[in-house]
Amino acid sequence: MRDDLLDLLWEGLKETLYMVAWSSVFALLIGIALGVTLVVTERNGILAAPTLNKIIGTLINGVRSLPFIILIVLLLPVARFVVGTSLGPTAAIVSLSIGAAPFLGRIIENSLKEVSSGKIEAAKAMGATPWTIIFRVLIPEALPALVRGITIAVIAITEFTAVAGAIGAGGLGSLAIRFGYQRFRVDILIATVIVIIALVQLIQFSGDGVARSILRRRRQL
Amino acid sequence: MIEVSNLSKTYKTGKETVTALSNINLSIRKGDIFGIIGFSGAGKSTLIRCLNRLEEPDTGRIVIGDTVITDLDDKELRLARRKIGMIFQHFNLLDSQTVFQNVAFPLSVAGHPKPYIREKVRALLALVGLEDKENVYPSMLSGGQKQRVGIARALVNDPDVLLSDEATSSLDPQTTYSILELLQDINAKLNLTIVLITHELDVLQHVCDRMAVIEYGSIAETGTVDKLFLQPESHTARRFVSIIDYYRDKRSIIEGFGAGI
Structure with missing residues (x-):
């Protein structure tokens, strides 16, 4: 029974990581495009x-x-269109990416807005193209803030995957609901919660670490 | 070298229209250090930022060298700006890049090859006295050092003109003096035309050959710096000079009594 618990948790964790990783990548790509455009x-x-x-x-x-x-439900047809099914972790990635992208877009927009207008103006005065300003001024100057913001977003995506678990996405969320809630397996419920908490801590810790190391390299810390 | 004719600029704030510059005419000779002085809000910053079109003028014509700045499209303007260096009150260095990378920025934007960039950046850092700070990030530098990096960056493309937007206003008097000396030095060495705006009479007095006084968005008077002190005509100029007179009078009175302060 202990083995069976560990197996379930391990499978759930793998699915969750798979969903969080890919959803974050896609949401980030869309989010950067949205944030920069804004x-x-x-x-x-x-x-x-x-x-x-x-x-x-x-x-x-x-x-x-x-x-x-509700967004996931609305996006089910999109998931079916993109990956051929509306069930399972891969289908959830479609909904998660689209659902989290606007959130990331706003976070990225706010981070980029912190870059002083003077720096942008200086680049303009040097004859830089808008493209150069985006990639060599805006994004690098905002990088520590961007990393912090993206960390918040990845944690939000982790939460979303748990929610998506409720409607057949798999992962730790689905484990907690199917076993912990529907079959009264309190041990699984608690174990799942502990794993999710540990995962979120790890993400926050890594994000803080990356942001700090960037600042330290620039001697801003 | 620089000809400004009938330049006007208004801002719209909500429903109100504010005139920032009205009918400015200026002529700046090649190799001069030209000072534009005025109180806060007089329009001097808007004026200097119109010269490289960081602000778009509403009407008027700006010619720098052989280039009619006001006729350029976006792409031509970018090319022209490479020949117009600019330094700023808050330096505007990139915190994500080292001193070397900051100075190299305009060159890499212009697409120069790496060996050329390295040579050029090192020469400029030597000119401003920061050879040993190549790999340092701006946050480690003092204000004066930051402005030196700003100056190196502004000069790295061999510009014909350097625009100085209150470049010494956030520096202490001693650092201000050393930056002004540097500007004088490069003006002499490179025969560079420098346009600087300031609200400090001191700055004008130390480095400028000729000057213009700007008042409520218009040029109130122009001429040599000596003329400003000897025959101030405009209200602004008289107010600036009267501060000096006040202290000169006060000092002579105190000295007359044979007492210290």
Whole structure:
């Protein structure tokens, strides 16, 4: 019985890690695109396009105002279209990525906005293209804040995977609900909770470590 | 070298329109250190930022060398800006890059090969006296050192003009003096035209050949720096000079009594 518990936990953890890792990667890619676009298209941005800015902002707010569990249900057809099924961890990655991307977009937008306008102006005065400013000024200057923000987002995605577990995504969340809740296996419930807590701590610890090492290298700490 | 004619600029804040610059005409000679002085809000920062179009003027024409700055499209403007160096009150160095990388930035933006960049950056760091700080990050530098990096960065593309936007305003008097000396030094060595804006009469007096006084968005008077002190015409100039007169009078009174302060 102990073996069986460990096996279940191990399987659940593997599925959770798989979902968190890929969802984070995809959400990050979409989130960076959204965040950067939001910052550069602002009224006084380096590629000012206030109308586009407003449209993207409204879309992000729209997606973010939906409770995540409803969003997953809404995105089931998309998951089926992309990966051929609406069940299992791979299908969940589609919903998780799309669900978390707007959140990441906002976090990245806020981090990038912390870069002083003077630095951007200096780059402009040196004849830098908007593209150069994005990749050589905005993102590197905001990097420690970006790492911290992304850490928060990855933890949020970990929570989301647990929620997604409730509707057939697999992973630790599904373990907790199927065994711990529906079959009254309190031991599994508690074990699952402990593993999730440990996972979240590990993510936070790693994120803090990376941010600190960047700052230390730049002697800002 | 620099010709500004009929330059105007307004800002819209909500429904109100604020005139920042109205009908500015200026002529700056090659190799001069030209000072623009005015009180806060007079429009001097807007004026200098119009010269490389960090601010877009509403009307008017700006010519630097043979280039009509106000006629350039985005791409041409980027190329032209490489020949217009600029330094700032808050230095605006990149904290994510070393001193070397900061100075190299304009060159790598322009796509120069690495060996050339290395040679050029080292020469500029030697010019500003920071050879030993190549691999240091800006956060380790003092204000004066940061501004020296800013100056090296502004000069690395061999510009014809250097714009100085309150470059010494956040430095202490001694550091200000050393930065001004450096500016004078490069002005003489490179025959570089320098336009600087300031609210400190001291700065003007130390380094400038000619000056313009800006008042409520208009040029109130222009001429040599001596003229400003000897025959101040505008309200602003008189106010600046009266501060000096006040202390000169006070000192002569105190000295007359044979007492110290």
